[in-house]
Amino acid sequence: MTSHDLRAENLTLGYxxxxxxxxxDVQIPDGRITVIVGANACGKSTLLRGLARLLxxxxxxVVLDGTSVQGMKSIDVAKVLGLLPQTPVAPDGISVxxxxxxxxxxxxxxxxxxxxxxxEAVAAALEATGTSDLEHRNIAELSGGQRQRVWVAMxxxxxxxxxxxxxxxxxxxxxxxxxxxxxxxxxxxxxxxxVVLVLHDLxxxxxxxxxxxxxxxxxxxxxxxxxxxxxxxxxxxxxxLDCEVVPDPVSGTPMIVPRGRHHARAExxxxxx
Numbered sequence: 001m002t003s004h005d006l007r008a009e010n011l012t013l014g015y016x017x018x019x020x021x022x023x024x025d026v027q028i029p030d031g032r033i034t035v036i037v038g039a040n041a042c043g044k045s046t047l048l049r050g051l052a053r054l055l056x057x058x059x060x061x062v063v064l065d066g067t068s069v070q071g072m073k074s075i076d077v078a079k080v081l082g083l084l085p086q087t088p089v090a091p092d093g094i095s096v097x098x099x100x101x102x103x104x105x106x107x108x109x110x111x112x113x114x115x116x117x118x119x120e121a122v123a124a125a126l127e128a129t130g131t132s133d134l135e136h137r138n139i140a141e142l143s144g145g146q147r148q149r150v151w152v153a154m155x156x157x158x159x160x161x162x163x164x165x166x167x168x169x170x171x172x173x174x175x176x177x178x179x180x181x182x183x184x185x186x187x188x189x190x191x192x193x194x195v196v197l198v199l200h201d202l203x204x205x206x207x208x209x210x211x212x213x214x215x216x217x218x219x220x221x222x223x224x225x226x227x228x229x230x231x232x233x234x235x236x237x238x239x240x241l242d243c244e245v246v247p248d249p250v251s252g253t254p255m256i257v258p259r260g261r262h263h264a265r266a267e268x269x270x271x272x273x
Contacts, residue, residue, distance in 0.1 A: 103157030
């Protein structure tokens with residue numbers, strides 16, 4: 001994989017009359033897994049859309065390798081940066097194989113037609129996501145979890161150095177959530193692919209992220225390795241959640257244990273002990 005510099009500089013993003021992300025500066029660590037977390041409507045997905053050039057800045061800019069993405073051709077961006085949006089929409093009647101194959105479009109051109117390399121990329125993406133047996137099925141016939149894995153396969157087939165995924169574990173059961181995050185970690189470790197995720201599950205975010213970005217009201221509250229920046233004070237500030245933060249017994253990363261109204265602090269500590 002080629003190294004890339006993706007950053008936001010004084011970035012403001014919004015919809016209609018509302019600014020959602022305001023004067024934000026952030027640099028995505030190259031070759032690492034970054035996870036963006038925060039409460040609903042905090043600006044996580046808006047930031048990801050801005051980084052992917054789907055949402056034009058109201059102020060500031062997103063810069064990819066020294067060039068503003070707004071000034072780049074769409075196909076040039078797509079060759080470097082792949083995106084799985086939060087609510088993708090498939091054309092009516094399309095098969096799984098054809099949908100995943102659309103991930104190869106940025107690699108096509110006037111003088112390059114579909115090749116064995118494209119076939120292999122699609123097959124590898126289907127295999128990696130456990131959807132090979134669905135290749136000839138209509139996407140409309142699939143369950144929500146199956147469709148989500150197919151969309152991930154399409155993003156993988158694009159074979160970009162940077163991969164941005166907005167809530168990719170939506171509709172997936174816990175087993176497939178872990179399988180997907182393990183897969184993305186394998187890709188990152190094996191090839192140095194830069195991965196940026198928006199996740200709702202803070203414990204999975206802490207376990208799989210090399211770098212975590214915690215957002216609140218369009219701003220970054222904490223940023224860095226999960227072990228260094230995620231504690232009870234940050235979780236309470238970002239999510240308004242009364243909790244304990246203890247080491248994950250499997251990974252040693254921060255694990256958030258909500259107290260709730262029916263469990264006293266002493267009871268939680270005693271249970272964990």
